[in-house]
Amino acid sequence: MSAQxxxxxxxxxxxxxxxxxxxxxxxxxxxxxxxxQSAIVVQARPQDLVTGARGMxxxxxxxxxxxxxxxxxxxxxxxxxxxxxxxxxxxxxxxATPLAILAAENVTPSRGLYxxxxxxxxxxxxxxxxxxxLLFVTAVGLGPFPGALAISVHSxxxxxxxxxxxxxxxxxxxxxxxxxxxxxxxQVFSHGIVPSILPSLAGIALYRFDENIRSSLVLGFxxxxxxxxxxxxxxxxxxxxxxxxxxxxxxxxxxxxxxxSAIVRARLA
Numbered sequence: 001m002s003a004q005x006x007x008x009x010x011x012x013x014x015x016x017x018x019x020x021x022x023x024x025x026x027x028x029x030x031x032x033x034x035x036x037q038s039a040i041v042v043q044a045r046p047q048d049l050v051t052g053a054r055g056m057x058x059x060x061x062x063x064x065x066x067x068x069x070x071x072x073x074x075x076x077x078x079x080x081x082x083x084x085x086x087x088x089x090x091x092x093x094x095x096a097t098p099l100a101i102l103a104a105e106n107v108t109p110s111r112g113l114y115x116x117x118x119x120x121x122x123x124x125x126x127x128x129x130x131x132x133x134l135l136f137v138t139a140v141g142l143g144p145f146p147g148a149l150a151i152s153v154h155s156x157x158x159x160x161x162x163x164x165x166x167x168x169x170x171x172x173x174x175x176x177x178x179x180x181x182x183x184x185x186x187q188v189f190s191h192g193i194v195p196s197i198l199p200s201l202a203g204i205a206l207y208r209f210d211e212n213i214r215s216s217l218v219l220g221f222x223x224x225x226x227x228x229x230x231x232x233x234x235x236x237x238x239x240x241x242x243x244x245x246x247x248x249x250x251x252x253x254x255x256x257x258x259x260x261s262a263i264v265r266a267r268l269a
Contacts, residue, residue: 059240066248067241073230074249080144081226081253084219085212087148092155092212093205096121099156100163107167121164125157133219147224151212159208166200210261217250227253 102108102117132153136146220228227250234242 063240063244065241066245067239068245070242070245073242074227074245077220077225077227077230077246078249078253081213081216081220081228082257084144084147084151084216084224084226085209085257088151088155088212088216089205089209091148091152092159092208093201095152096156096159096163097201099160100167103160103164104167106170117160117164121157121160123157124153125161127154127157129154129215129219130222133222133224137223142223142225144225147216147219147226150219150224151215154215155208155212158211159204162204163197163201166197166204170197206261206264210258213254213257217254 099117099121102113103121105114108114108117129150132150133147136149140146140149216224216226217228217231220226220230221232223229227246231243231246231250234240234246
């Protein structure tokens with residue numbers, strides 16, 4: 001009797017093991033196919049890296065040593081880059097906060113406003129910051145201002161989504177308790193919602209500032225000021241030693257912003 005009951009059990013385990021192995025094999029084959037098709041679509045040619053190594057080495061050779069004699073050219077573009085990120089982050093926070101409140105299911109006043117806010121946040125996020133920069137350069141001209149505007153609008157998409165998710169995941173017990181005492185909507189918001197989510201929102205904003213430093217560097221390539229604009233100009237003039245100087249300053253700026261943001265976020269946690 002024991003042998004009769006054990007044999008089907010072993011057979012079931014054998015079938016489940018075979019199915020698990022087959023599913024893993026199918027997943028592995030699909031992953032290989034995805035990688036192969038992506039290599040075909042992007043026209044990957046690793047051999048070109050080997051044949052083009054001489055050209056890259058020549059550019060690196062001409063970029064050394066960095067032209068530290070022209071270090072005075074770096075300070076103003078660096079300040080522009082930092083201020084573009086500051087202005088863009090602050091603008092994004094100011095615009096994203098009311099949208100996030102409307103886009104959070106647990107505090108939104110109506111479903112219509114919820115979908116409208118979600119749509120605005122999704123649209124701001126779906127358009128790349130380079131496209132926003134091109135639009136604002138067309139509207140207000142070259143310089144750091146269109147870059148700051150582009151970062152502000154694009155930040156609304158990311159900050160709005162993360163702010164809304166933070167509000168949706170907060171503890172609603174204190175909010176419900178305030179509502180039961182007869183507090184008005186603005187009192188509930190200022191005394192219940194804001195203290196609960198402010199540290200998290202500040203941490204998210206600081207992380208976005210770190211990302212905006214990198215974005216402001218790239219936006220200079222379309223005339224939005226900062227280090228990116230000067231870097232593109234130096235590359236166009238084949239001033240590779242100045243290019244290497246700007247790259248060193250860019251590396252220091254990015255690492256410093258990342259570390260400072262991480263320290264402040266750790267203190268807020």
